[in-house]
Amino acid sequence: MSYLRRNIVLFGALAANLGNAIAKFIAASITGSSSMLSEGFHSVVDSLREAKGLLIGESADLEIIDRIREVIEAKEWITCVNHVRTIHTAPQQIFAAISADLDDGLTMGRGERLIEELEDELRVAVPHLSSIYIRPERREDAFTADRLTPADPG
Secondary structure, three states, X not given: OOHHHHHHHHHHHHXXXXXXXXXXXXXXXXXXXXXXXXXXXXXXXXXXXHHHHHHHOOOOOHHHHHHHHHHHHOOXXXXXXXXXXXXXXXXXXXXXXXXXXXXXXXXXXXXXXXXXXHHHHHHHHOOXXXXXXXXXXXXXXXXXXXXXXXOOOO
């Protein structure tokens, strides 16, 4: 399914949800039903949640992030996975940005080949990965998810 077609489907679902909310509010005003009014608000909240996902994307499920980490950490030439950041660019497409400390003994050419092989392996392990960015970065210079300062070297 093309990118445009996927977005049309997503926006169609959002429009349907909002239409559903409007219908529930109209029904609540006609019948005086508080439960229908509550359902209308529920539909609005669902619509806002969908809109947020459309506007800024959502991170991948923790199981997917854990699987990515597992594949990377199994490589002997990677000394530390600093962070794995993901975002859905479409319902079945995930962009992953990975910061990892590589063995200092690697040559540039060898490191490039190993990273390319790792990207191929990640795509097999997590088929929804549509784009992967692996940044070689020393652990002590990296920002990690649980703190806003560079990681401690020890």
